Amino acid sequence: MSDRKEFRDLAPPERAHEAIASLDLDPDPETVPLDDAQGRVLAERLDAALDVPGFDRASMDGYAVRARDTFGADEADPVVLDLVGAVHAGEKPDAAVGEGEAVEISTGAVMPDGADAVVMVERTDEVADDGPGVAVRTALAPGDNVMLAGADVAAGERALGPGTRLTAREIGLLSALGVDEVPVRGRPRVGIISTGDELVRPGGDLDSAAGEIYDVNSYTVAAAVEEAGGVPELYPHAGDDYEEMERILLEAAGECDLVLSSGSTSASAVDVIYRVVEEGGELLLHGVAVKPGKPMLVGRLNESAYVGLPGYPVSALTIFRTFVAPAVREAAGLPEPRTATVAAEMAVEERYGEGRTRLMPTGLVEDATGTTLAYPVDKGSGATTSLVEADGVVEVPADTAYLAEGESVDVQLFSPDVRPPTVFGVGEDDPALSRLLDRLDRPRYLAVGSRQGLRRLRDGVPDFAVVTGERTEDVDATELASYRREWGLVVPSGNPEGVDGLADLVDRDLRFVNRGTDSGLRTTLGNALADLADDRDVSRHDLVESIAGFELAAKAHESPARKVAAGEADAGLGLRATAEKLGLGFVSLGEEEVRVLGNDARLEKAGVRALREALDSALVGVLDGLTGVRQ
Template sequence: MRERKEFRRLATVEEVSLLIERHYSYFPEVEEVPIEKALGRVLAEDVLSEVDVPSFDRSMYDGYALRAEDTYGADEENPVTLKIIGTSEAGKPFQGFVSHGQAVEVATGAVIPPGANAVVLVERTESRGDTLLVFKSVPPGKNIQGAGTDVAAGETVLQSGTLLGPREIGLLAAIGRTRVKVLKKPVVAVFSTGNELVTPGNPLDYGKIYDINSYTISTSILEDGGDPRILGILPDDFDSILEGIREALEWADLVLISGSTSAGAGDVVYKVIERAGKPGVLVHGVAMKPGKPFILGLVRDKFIIGLPGYPTSALITYRKFVSPLIRRMAGLPTLKLTPIRAKIGRRVRSPLGRRNFLPVAVISDAEGGALAFPIPTGSEAISTLSRADGYIEIPENVEYLEEGEEVLVFPFQEGLRPADLGFIGSHCPGADLLLSMLRKKGEFRIVRANVGSLG
């Protein structure tokens, strides 16, 4: 009979976070990438412009470049007459000089020719051959964007640590940069363990299930700025898991392994981490629900984290402990989504002594407020999180939440709004058709939970 280990002491949620903070030693490397591949990356250098932007005086509108003093006194009754001597188009500057009594037609973005110091809008003029009538006076500098007024040569345009989005990449292009130094994404090795697991796309034999966690965890890592490497499924075998972890430690910055983390006879991850190196296991078991079998280990100054095998447990513990860690490694701020105030839709019982992260769906009530309904499926079901809008945290010392009690819902995504309609009950093809028709009618937000017969 294989050895079974009981959880001797459950760490608190706060203790796990403190241990991660205490043992954190990762220092990111820097790499250079083309700006077209820099979206979502974190800048690793201060960027100084080597050029003025714009590098020349340019017209802000279609009109005529001229000398401002030539227009003084012009109005609708007494227009000023000037001679049109040429045209300046964007990318094709006028090659001459604007003297007293002359004007050059200019397009938006075109170079202001030498001698001119203002632009009058085309709407305030009338052209008759090479004669221009100006019906409005303009002061010097009017409708001209001067060289270097957007960005001056030598100016710091972006600072190290900036998250690069479309606007920042556009600014890099504006100053002529084609490549930029960014923080290298932390490389995260992702394993799933379990003799029952099968890679999606393969036949599913009796007693087998598809690997879920490799994909939910790896896509979560992508969202958090990491570089996930899915390494497949390992059997619940000590030597196989040990070999996989040791190989991953050679090149990965962080190792995540889901499954085989509990205290059962077939759960060996905690033993493997102890064998892999020192200090080994820092935490085995957390006072939370779901997520009790969470493991935190450290080998060669690299974290090895064991996530529970149940999909909801894996994602909740990932979000609570791993997401902040990876985002810090990637140079990103911890994701803090705005909580929603709601009232709990039914009475809830919570286990004393464990922090309960309860997945809920959020639905509008008749008064325009929000109701939070617990998702009826458990942590073993991936549909629990796919149907949940967020979760509520129930403290360790609270056993009951009464119906109507106010709670804070921590959303899984920013911008959450309560659903217009909630549907909870047995699966019904007729209900599927009705809900599909409602969605096509407008911007209805509908949540549903198929719970089977409760009678």
């Protein structure tokens, strides 16, 4: 019998929030230099130690006078005062103002003794009858155009209170008070550990044949920790060895307020991290009734808080943002971002019936009227691309059977800076399209293939679809542009096997790599095989069965070619442009038309209009730079 640790009773999401709230993540306060205080949160009240300003000063250019000397002055009957000096900002006055006298003064300058008002220069004229003087054409009251000492902040006054987040304006006030060091709330130090023997840090040598993958979670979670106000500390990734995992976890627990691990939390024989927590601290929770993210741990390691995240990147990020980020923000003294949730309407119906809360990865798109629509982005928890294709999550209660099209939902954004794309497209993976999209502002394009692109266009979710090799009569769409691309077999440089056409794939023992079933290019290949079958008076199925690797499907338009370049195949389905780019040989099998189809309901959307303008003005230039592509 295998040594398998089964999940305990799955806790409801509320219990997970309570367990994390019971952990102590609060770091000690610290003192930082003022120039490092931006964005930090005050740990205690700061009182002004001096008046701001510390002197009576002029609030505009003009003349410092005694207000009573200007009584009755107006445009018709000005009062003439003797000019006895001048004072500028940053200078100590060397003259006093007596009866019938004035001193020229600059904005911000110290008021000279005897003066209690400033007449703006625009209401005066210089005179020189019996020596320098100034004619004042308005009457003043004491205090006019003067900022008294302490008028901004008075010594002893409460300047800023604890919990204040320091932005540019607070930094300015502290500067005026002469504060050079600020007591702030500490930011929780968060140790981040990814587990699994298969992980390699980005930049390291990757052996894909041995099942190695790059470590996504360490950097993804670290960025999310920093966004939440924490200080991420990356530790070496732990393999599946118990003693090594225990060593790294306990080291992090001794140095950090919170330890986050990802992976090794599910109920398999190699997932032993729960035992490390049980033996080195206290396991509060093992398993939460949410999707994604069921394998979640909460506990304590020595004096530190501990949370175990799932291993899949989308699940790890979703669980962190939903359960852990609020606790990190609270420990750092930061509020929940006000713009972290947006209201939207479901773009399509989504059915669900698994009996546990679902945190549904969701993308956003706007229709022609500016209404925000939400659509599911669910390629499986292991799909890293969902990290950038989804804008947030919609929490679907456990007892919800489905979300109806048009139903109102709240989307919890992955970041308050998230905005819907200006234009959203789906469909065929194509090098010309990739270049064209570079000319647009914030587009989003999902290369799901022509078949999926048409299906989604029928559902009304995207703004446009790019298709080839597929019929489109039942789609409410307008063709925005079209062009042709040369397709065929990509072979090694020099074509060492002497491949001449499809017949070679059928009749010879050659290793072939195809595109996925949703690819329009694969449909084009299927049509060509059907023609060959008719010529030979056999079934298309018989031909397909004789091609070694026909069902070996690769995702992107370059993927089969890269298999060929790596020596893993003798031929791959692809484009001349791809073969040219990778320095490979090419056997042409013809051309296919690529069409850009606009959603009829979105043709007046600003992003679609920008797409149409780019297609009209830039398409020719884009195609000129690619071999085997033409209008």
